[in-house]
Amino acid sequence: MSSCDLCVVRNRAICSALDPMELAALTAIGRTRQLTAGESIIWEGEDSVLVANVIDGVLKLSTNTEDGREQIVGVVYPSDFIGRPFGGTTGHGVTALTDAKVCVFSRRDFDAFAREHPALEHKLLERTLGELDRTRRWMLLLGRKSAAEKMASFLVEMTERLSGSSCRVERDKPNQRILTLPFSRQQIADVLGLTIETVSRQFTRLKNEGVIDLPSRREVTILDFDTLVAEAG
C-alpha cells in the first residue's frame, strides 16, 4: 500500500494531480523525513539536490548578506512545495521553524518524473505563480511600509494563514483569535525587514492600544482585527 494514501496533504499538495498508479510511482522515488525546529534541509547557494512537499510544520526560506543580515523571503506551510526543480542553485536556505515533516525527492528524480507528468507540472506551475504573486505583494511591504504598517500587515497575514491550525477561539469571546506564532521576535524582524527592538516596541504599543493581547511569548490574541486591517495600509 502506498504511503501517500495516508498522507494528510494528499488532496492539497501538487500530488493531487496524479492518479493512483502515478502516485505509486512517485512514492517509489520519495521518502518522508522528520525535521526538528531549527534544522535546515536546504542551504543557500548550494546546487539544488532535493525538492520536497511539506506534510506538517512551518518552514522559512531565507537569504543572508555576507555580513550576516538575514531576510526571510518566504514561509511555507503543509501542502506547500519547497526546493528548486529544473537545475540551478538554490537562492535561499530552507529551515524548519517548528518540528516538521516533509516528503523528500532527489531533484533529478523529481525533474524526470515531472517532465513525464504534465498534470503535475501544471499544479506546480499554478503553485509557483501563486507564490510569485504573494512574494511581490510582500515587496510593497518591505519597500514602502512603515514599522507600524508592517506589524499590522504581519498580524493580518498570520491571522489568515493560521486559521484552523495554530488558532484558537475562546467559547465566550467569539471575535477573538488566539494565534500561536511559529516565529521568535527575531524571526518576525527578519520577515519584516526590521530589528527585534522595533518589533518588540510595536507589540507593546498594539497591546497598550487594546488591539492585541500577549498571553505568552509565542501567542497573540487578536482583539480588534479591523483596526489591524486599517493600520496595515
Place this chain on the structure above:
Amino acid sequence: MSSCDLCVVRNRAICSALDPMELAALTAIGRTRQLTAGESIIWEGEDSVLVANVIDGVLKLSTNTEDGREQIVGVVYPSDFIGRPFGGTTGHGVTALTDAKVCVFSRRDFDAFAREHPALEHKLLERTLGELDRTRRWMLLLGRKSAAEKMASFLVEMTERLSGSSCRVERDKPNQRILTLPFSRQQIADVLGLTIETVSRQFTRLKNEGVIDLPSRREVTILDFDTLVAEAG
C-alpha cells in the same frame, strides 16, 4: 506565413517550446500591440484578461498602497512573459517604461492552448521559477540593505541586464560601459524603496567618488564596476 517566423524573440521566449505547426496555432490566437512609453497594458486588481510576450522594450510591474506610494515589483525585457495565466486577479499593474511591442493573447485562449501543450507550460514553469528566484533576491535588498548598497546593487543589475541592448562601449575605453537607463529618478526610487532625493544624492556621491559618470539624465557611465560590486553588499 506565420508572423512568428519573423519574431526577434522567437528563440528566447516561451514560444521556443513549440514546433512550426503548434506555433501557427498560437499565432492564430495572438496579435501584436505597440505601446508608447508610459502606457499601461494591465492594471492592478482587475481580473486577469490578457497575457503577453514582450517583443521589444522595457516594462515595469508595480503595486501601490491606497495612499499612492508605489513599489516596482518587477521589470521585464524582450522575451519575458507578462500577465497571470490560470485565473485570479492581477496583483500588479504593467506599464511600458519605453516604447514597447508585445504579443498579446486573451488569457482564456492562452490558458486553453497551454493546457494542451505541456512543452509550453514547461517553459513557462522554468521562467516563473527563475522570476521567483530573482524576486526573492530583491527582497533581501528591500528589507536589509542601506541606500548606498541599494544603489550599487541597482547599477550592477542594470549593467548585467542591459548588456548588449542599451549599453555602449567606447573604442578607447574598453572597461567603461555607458548604460541608457529605462528609468526616471522617481522610478529608480520606486524600484529600490527609496525617495527620489535619496537616489539623486547617491548618484552624485558615486559620481564625486569617480565610480560612475552621468553624461545625461538617462545615461550612466560605469567607471569602476568592481567598486560597485563591493558596495552592493
Place this chain on the structure above:
DNA sequence: CGGAATCTTGATTATCATCAAGCGTCGTGG
C-alpha cells in the same frame, strides 16, 4: 525663448537602528 517637468541640493525632522541595561521565563542541576 518660455514654461513645465525633472532633477539636484540644502536644511530640518522623523523614524528606526544601535547601544545598553534590565526583566521574565524556562530548563537544569544541585
Place this chain on the structure above:
DNA sequence: CCACGACGCTTGATGATAATCAAGATTCCG
C-alpha cells in the same frame, strides 16, 4: 524544590540614516 544561568524579550537613551520640506538648477519641448 529552589537556585542559578541562559536565552529571549522588553525598555530606555542616543544616534544615524533616509524622509520630508523647500528652493533652485537643468533639461526638455513646444
